Amino acid sequence: MTDNTDITVVAVHGNGGGASRFARLPSPLADDVDLLAVTLPGFGDVPADPGLQSVPDYADRLASMLPQVGTTVLLGHGIGGSIALDLVSRRPHAVDGLILHAPVGAHLDTRLFPRLLTTNAARTLVKRAITAPLLRPLLHRVFFPTGIPEPHRSAFFDGYRRADAFAQMFDIITVGWFDGLTPIAATPTVLLWGENDRVLKAGHTEQFSVKAPHATTEIVKGWDHFPMLEQPGDYATVVARIARTLSGDRPTGE
Numbered sequence: 001m002t003d004n005t006d007i008t009v010v011a012v013h014g015n016g017g018g019a020s021r022f023a024r025l026p027s028p029l030a031d032d033v034d035l036l037a038v039t040l041p042g043f044g045d046v047p048a049d050p051g052l053q054s055v056p057d058y059a060d061r062l063a064s065m066l067p068q069v070g071t072t073v074l075l076g077h078g079i080g081g082s083i084a085l086d087l088v089s090r091r092p093h094a095v096d097g098l099i100l101h102a103p104v105g106a107h108l109d110t111r112l113f114p115r116l117l118t119t120n121a122a123r124t125l126v127k128r129a130i131t132a133p134l135l136r137p138l139l140h141r142v143f144f145p146t147g148i149p150e151p152h153r154s155a156f157f158d159g160y161r162r163a164d165a166f167a168q169m170f171d172i173i174t175v176g177w178f179d180g181l182t183p184i185a186a187t188p189t190v191l192l193w194g195e196n197d198r199v200l201k202a203g204h205t206e207q208f209s210v211k212a213p214h215a216t217t218e219i220v221k222g223w224d225h226f227p228m229l230e231q232p233g234d235y236a237t238v239v240a241r242i243a244r245t246l247s248g249d250r251p252t253g254e
Helices: 055-063 079-090 112-116 120-131 133-143 152-162 166-172 175-179 202-211 232-247
Strands: 007-012 033-038 071-077 097-101 189-194 216-220
Touching: 007 079, 007 232, 033 232, 055 079, 071 079, 071 232, 079 097, 079 202, 097 232, 120 133, 120 152, 120 166, 133 152, 189 202, 189 232, 202 216, 216 232
Parallel strands: 007 033, 007 071, 071 097, 097 189, 189 216
Antiparallel strands: none
16 A cells, blocks of 8 residues: 555444445545545445355455555455455455444354344345335334434435345354464454444454454443444544554544
8 A cells, every 4th residue: 555644444344234324424534544535346326246256256356446655544344344354365455454343243053033034034134124105213223223314314224225135244253263264464454343232242242353363442331233333433533543553644633
């Protein structure tokens, strides 16, 4: 990567999402930190690609979306973190820094949700429930304890309806995939978690530290699983600060 004053944070969404998951964030995140939110194939308005059949396939596609110049910090949330982790584990110099925000991969054999969604029928049922208009007021309180405004609320739930790759993620993000990852050695990495995350508990950092042994861990008070939607200003500040630290580009006076 070439040196550049500005940093670009490439943000990768979780399952059922898309670039809209980061739509409440200021762009740029800060004067010296740009934001590039991407949408993976099979999510949002991007058609599914039948050629993508594994996590490395998605990671290689993500690599093609990265800026070719400047300083790049990759931010992956949920399954986006899993795909970012796979990319950096195989291509340690693809980015200048990595932020894994509540990634998926730890405790897959014991977590209730993955164990329940082992069949396509169960996954279809869950997608229908999440997108059902009558259930949205209840699910809004479940997903967003502090609430988010329209139209972001509708965009969040509609994202699951358009997520053709939703079910596939449960087939390819597996214990075998996670166990086979090469630990990250060369890329500066931060494990980022919300203290109140009810989807993926902050305790998962212990297993991820095995795959990112040199990573630092930051657990933020007051955050649940979607702070980019619930607390966008705070999220932008934290991510920009971490991106500067990972890239080694700290402004004077910070």
